[in-house]
Amino acid sequence: MTALLGDASVPESWSDWLSLCLAESSREPAVLNRLVAASRTKRIRRLAFEREHSIRSQGPSRAEGV
Numbered sequence: 001m002t003a004l005l006g007d008a009s010v011p012e013s014w015s016d017w018l019s020l021c022l023a024e025s026s027r028e029p030a031v032l033n034r035l036v037a038a039s040r041t042k043r044i045r046r047l048a049f050e051r052e053h054s055i056r057s058q059g060p061s062r063a064e065g066v
Contacts, residue, residue: 016041019039020043020044023048024047032049032052032055035047036049
């Protein structure tokens, strides 16, 4: 998934549904950061920000097991 982030046109083509699913389930900081920066809706940006913050605050050992 993170390899796709190198192509700027790929995340822009993601539907709102896909972006929302990724914001709710992704554990990849790069994916979440991209959603925070470039998602079309405030809801998706907020969800990705909160999830990324939660994963970061848990630390690497707990984030992997969740």
